[in-house]
Amino acid sequence: MYSTKLSVSIHILSVIALVEEVQPVTSEYIAISINTNPALVRRLMSRLKKAKLIKTSTKLGVTGLARSAENISLLDIFLAAEDNREMFSIHGNSNPNCPVGAKIEGTLKSLYDNIQTTTEETLSAITLADIIKDFI
Amino acid sequence: MYSTKLSVSIHILSVIALVEEVQPVTSEYIAISINTNPALVRRLMSRLKKAKLIKTSTKLGVTGLARSAENISLLDIFLAAEDNREMFSIHGNSNPNCPVGAKIEGTLKSLYDNIQTTTEETLSAITLADIIKDFI
DNA sequence: TTTATTTGTAACTATAATGGTTACAAAAGG
């Protein structure tokens, strides 16, 4: 189970998408909507900025999305938000003197890689624009 | 990121599938292949038994798969192994006096439900038989 | 040029989950 980083990032981007036309938004403004504290929001903002999803400026705060909501996919947000993006963990250290132990890591790796690819394709088909329809 | 429970469960089931014809297998035998300790194996065995994937008996150990490897899907194993099966966590406690905060939980829930369903369909298309081909 | 504001980040804390381990009662084959 992944952390709430993706969920909170979607929340952050949604608030920005809805307000960017009107005014720059600060981490404090967003934090009030999420009901958490500004530093936590800035930590995620920093990731979103590095992933080129938002524009920020000291003194002004977030000045807007770096791309249109139609061009930001859930996969983009996921890749920006999560450190450990692999869905399943593989146990290491299996016994090499056993037919299963000797090959299990490789087998699981290629198995999981395929599943991961399929899931990421699903994520890339959904955009921020799809999501914010709910809030308008 | 999910725990290694699915990976270790696949390992356990693979060893059983390969050896069941010859002899019953004990948690200790399996633990040696995984390079861990028998209690950890039994903890997972207990789940696999409750999910009706394996047959066990005190004194003998694991007496075999409860169904053929062709009829055990990765989804079956996943559901048996993991407690928290939801892929993404949702942050609670958002501010209801904000258009986004008021609806975000519901929006994320239905969004994630759809993604989850798609991923689980992928898992259900893969069987234990597919996996153990690698070990034979 | 100065000032006020906000980002960006480091450091620390509490809590929860994970993987690992020991221990032992209960079941059951032989």
Next chain:
DNA sequence: CCTTTTGTAACCATTATAGTTACAAATAAA
């Protein structure tokens, strides 16, 4: 009966998460 093995409870160490405080650096605007 006796021996073996499951099934489970109770710990422990480690790690990740979410939350929080604090502050230097950047910068818009007066």
